[in-house]
Amino acid sequence: MSARGAGHPSGRFPGGSTGPDSGVRWTLPAMVIVLVGVVAGVVACFVMTRAADTYPLTHRQVDAHIVRVIGPPGGGRSVPAPGADVEVSWTGGDGAVHSGRTHVGPLPDLKGSVRVWADARERLDWGPPGNGTIILGSVLGGLAAASAAWSAGRLLRVGRRAWTARRAVAGWEREWKDITATGR
Template identity: 35%
Template sequence: MREGKPANRKRRRTKVPLWRWRNNPVRRRDDVLEAWLLLTIWVLIAVGGTVAGLATARAADQVFAQQRAERTPLPAVLLDDVPRAATGMGRDLASARVRWTTSDGATHSGMTLVTTGKQAGSTVRIWIDAQGKLSTQPPTPTRAAVEAGLFGVAAALAVSGVVFGIGGYGRWYLDRRRIQRWDREWALVGPKWGHKTR
């Protein structure tokens, strides 16, 4: 019996790790530039994206904490009926007029969002800012942490995307330059290969 080649024999590709960094006869200046460009891209994505994400998340968390510190809940009286919405989808909100009294005894009125299905004269909770103006409810610490984290991730992805795009353009430019040089060199060397040697 003849021995055949194994059926599942895989072809192994010879790979030289970090070939752009090693001195070899086929390495060109553009290959070295591309190696530095790739290293710069990955460092900027890792470091720049992380720094941008953490800074954005921290800034957002500080803004949310400031909102919680400045905004105060107060009871207010609903001045108009707010009928329930016809959609019936969960907790609907509608704009309505309310009246409230501040700690100094002054009475104010204004428009704010309230839950639908309430009658005029009902007591609702409103939020006022440091200037005594109507405001929205600040996010809870848990919700603020989640939102700050999402802002941080978005900032990290944005920075990484910009860096990756600039790096991709740089690689495209280097590839184009390499191809133009190869074309020029082939125009010089190619005709010589077509002649027979004697």
């Protein structure tokens, strides 16, 4: 029973609560929003895991030699990353020597080699996404989908209220025209 139906003119029960069924109206929308977020997160995880698994089909890891250190860690970046920007060279699948710039983690021995990813056209690439990236992407994707579902729900609620108010005003105008036309 609602507070108004129970005889409270304010529509509230003593103590300011809106009644025992106030949380019930949010249960189904909240469950739908959570379900949308979970499904979107699982789909994002599946897509990114699939991309990471198929990455070696179009890319390969090569041993590259450091030609020179280009700059200190984070040179030109807004947030410095540990390691250094280096220029590397490697022998491609076609037998030609290729070079490119990349960022390496902790600076390895300058006379040693580093493992880098190269695509089919012998351009350097970042490599497949790691587990942390996949997990973060899944969580953020789920949160974004849940936020979009909540926003869509709010838009629907506002639109329904506006439509109902418009229909009510149209009904009152019709009644007013009938009253003024008949003179009652």
